[in-house]
Amino acid sequence: MRIIQMLPVLAFGDAIGNDTLTLDDTLRNNGYETAIYAEFVDERLGKAAETIDKYIPSADDIILFHLSTGADMNYKISEYPGKIMIMYHNITPGYFFERYDPRSTEVCNSGRRAAKYLRKKALFCFADSEFNKQELIEMGYDCPIEVLPILIAFDDYKKKPNEKVTAQYDDGYVNIVFTGRVAPNKKHEDLIAAFYYYKKYINPKSRLLLVGRNDFYPEYYARLRKYVERLGVSDVIFTGQVKFNDILAYYKAADVFLCLSEHEGFCVPLVESMMFDVPVIAYDSCAVGETLGGSGFLLQDKKPEIVAEAIHQVMTDQSLREQMIEEQRKRLCYFEHDRIKAQFLKAMKAFIDNQK
Numbered sequence: 001m002r003i004i005q006m007l008p009v010l011a012f013g014d015a016i017g018n019d020t021l022t023l024d025d026t027l028r029n030n031g032y033e034t035a036i037y038a039e040f041v042d043e044r045l046g047k048a049a050e051t052i053d054k055y056i057p058s059a060d061d062i063i064l065f066h067l068s069t070g071a072d073m074n075y076k077i078s079e080y081p082g083k084i085m086i087m088y089h090n091i092t093p094g095y096f097f098e099r100y101d102p103r104s105t106e107v108c109n110s111g112r113r114a115a116k117y118l119r120k121k122a123l124f125c126f127a128d129s130e131f132n133k134q135e136l137i138e139m140g141y142d143c144p145i146e147v148l149p150i151l152i153a154f155d156d157y158k159k160k161p162n163e164k165v166t167a168q169y170d171d172g173y174v175n176i177v178f179t180g181r182v183a184p185n186k187k188h189e190d191l192i193a194a195f196y197y198y199k200k201y202i203n204p205k206s207r208l209l210l211v212g213r214n215d216f217y218p219e220y221y222a223r224l225r226k227y228v229e230r231l232g233v234s235d236v237i238f239t240g241q242v243k244f245n246d247i248l249a250y251y252k253a254a255d256v257f258l259c260l261s262e263h264e265g266f267c268v269p270l271v272e273s274m275m276f277d278v279p280v281i282a283y284d285s286c287a288v289g290e291t292l293g294g295s296g297f298l299l300q301d302k303k304p305e306i307v308a309e310a311i312h313q314v315m316t317d318q319s320l321r322e323q324m325i326e327e328q329r330k331r332l333c334y335f336e337h338d339r340i341k342a343q344f345l346k347a348m349k350a351f352i353d354n355q356k
Contacts, residue, residue, distance in 0.1 A: 002033045005064045008071035010038040010049045014267045016068055016089055039073055057081055070110030078121045083355060087123045090132045090265025096185040101219045115139055124351050128266040131287035146347050147334055148267055157275050165249035174206040174315055177254035182221050184212040185263040189227055190227045194307035196233045202312050207235035211250045214238050250277040256311055260302050261343055269290050274328040278322055279314050293334060295327035335349040
């Protein structure tokens with residue numbers, strides 16, 4: 001018996017890719033025979049995985065499929081004779097992209113159609129969050145579903161940040177940071193609107209650092225730049241794609257992490273912010289509140305003036321700030337590798353025993 005993980009893309013440094021590799025290590029270290037197959041494997045990962053055309057199917061295989069996007073593999077796996085388990089990372093609804101990218105709209109819609117198609121094929125599911133679990137149930141999944149948080153590569157965040165970046169922004173300004181690709185569901189326009197209010201009416205010595213690739217949706221990015229120009233607000237910085245030690249530096253420089261996204265199935269940057277003791281202010285959407293788990297400053301309304309006043313409160317009330325950081329440190333314990341790995345291994349053993 002082998003445990004085969006499959007996914008459309010195994011990318012270097014990607015959250016789902018890191019999760020896949022860590023789960024593989026966990027299984028191997030506990031005596032399981034494993035393999036990883038993907039339609040595309042980043043060459044920087046060496047021999048960690050094979051392309052899917054190398055897979056030789058076996059009825060004894062357990063296939064753990066990472067479902068996160070539209071891809072041919074979503075349907076292909078149902079043709080294999082092995083027993084199918086699904087790791088559901090969520091798929092962003094296509095309507096977020098309709099105005100900007102028809103292809104992304106169709107990829108997302110296709111992925112969600114495939115998720116419904118697989119509801120009778122899967123014998124067991126993992127979901128990154130309770131939010132994701134409920135989506136599967138709404139799609140008609142009636143197999144056992146267990147919430148298993150994504151495994152985050154904590155050791156990577158102990159690496160040395162780019163000191164030039166931290167020094168560049170260590171100048172007495174309040175640094176409001178958001179990390180993540182520039183995409184319509186992330187609602188960068190709301191971040192800009194809130195920052196405009198904060199800078200104009202509360203604290204002119206502030207900047208907004210939007211860290212992440214901005215070439216996925218050129219029309220959306222162009223619209224954001226025009227919005228900044230129309231508002232006449234300075235100190236809005238789009239970094240574009242940066243190296244990992246630069247990302248660490250931006251977290252190090254951050255005074256507040258602000259997330260106003262309207263669709264997150266988990267939201268890894270929230271946890272990353274916790275690691276750096278950056279107070280999190282976030283809009284309560286999808287899995288965001290669940291990931292924060294009672295920590296952070298959770299907003300039910302993201303009108304610019306409300307968000308700006310929240311930033312002001314976190315920056316001026318030292319006792320509140322210290323309390324937020326302490327609660328975030330406690331929340332980090334929930335994402336400890338040993339706990340998640342033990343839960344994963346227990347679920348896998350129970351599944352295998354039930355198949356005998």
